[in-house]
Amino acid sequence: MIEVKDIIKSYDGLRVLDEASLTINDGEFLSIVGPSGAGKTTLLQIIGSLETPDSGKVIYDGTDIVKMKEAQLAAFRNRNMGFVFQFHQLLPEFSMAENVAMPAMIGGMGRKEAMERAAELLDGLGLGGRLTHRPNQLSGGERQRAAVARALINDPKVILADEPSGSLDSHNREELYRLFFDLRSTTGKTFIIVTHDESLACNSDRVIHMADGRIIDDIHSI
Ligand SMILES: Nc1ncnc2c1ncn2[C@@H]1O[C@H](COP(=O)(O)OP(=O)(O)OP(=O)(O)O)[C@@H](O)[C@H]1O
Secondary structure (H helix, E strand, O other): OEEEEEEEEEEOOEEEEEEEEEEEOOOOEEEEEOOOOOOHHHHHHHHOOOOOOOEEEEEEOOEEHHHOOHHHHHHHHHHHEEEEOOOOOOOOOOOHHHHHHHHHHHOOOOHHHHHHHHHHHHHHOOOHHHOOOOHHHOOHHHHHHHHHHHHHOOOOOEEEEEOOOOOOOHHHHHHHHHHHHHHHHHHOOEEEEEOOOHHHHHOOOEEEEEEOOEEEEEEEOO
């Protein structure tokens, strides 16, 4: 369970999160929607410990990660969170298998085991023939699937995604959503996704609506 409590965040004196609070249950598939500038990305980054709030708490299973020191936090993030961004952020000079294996190696896994696990994951996502390719040799949809594999490599409990389909065409978008929903059913992971896409939001368990740094609506599907 993740408890987000009274988060306040300002940039340059401008308040972008204004006492945002929510509780996210394990296995929930949650979309965060709202107009541009509402604070969605900032909230996601704070939940993902990539950004620090001015005040408030982000509690994972009883532990407030806002209070953690950077080294401890980096290890916690590496073990417990997987990230998918709008642009894949794969490293161009590394192969697909190396890119996917990287968070596991950073977490202390040996190269051989990490590369084997990366190959397995990529294979499972239909990219078994692309292990030694570089990111620029893949299509946008393939790159985004590889980014999902990278997010999964450490078997985190939570996947955080920021506009993950923002750079994809409609076919690849639908494929990515199918992958997310399949993963949710097969792995029980928690998904927290910032999106402008209605079809993704509509199919979520829960939709958080934000405006002006506040959560103005929290709708659970039946
Ligand atoms: N690092 C930063 N420095 C200064 N201002 C920032 C920074 N990050 C975000 N902001 C500002 O905070 C506000 C909220 O931004 P945020 O990206 O969280 O909104 P959003 O709801 O995700 O918007 P969008 O849908 O356009 O991505 C915006 O006014 C933005 O300009």
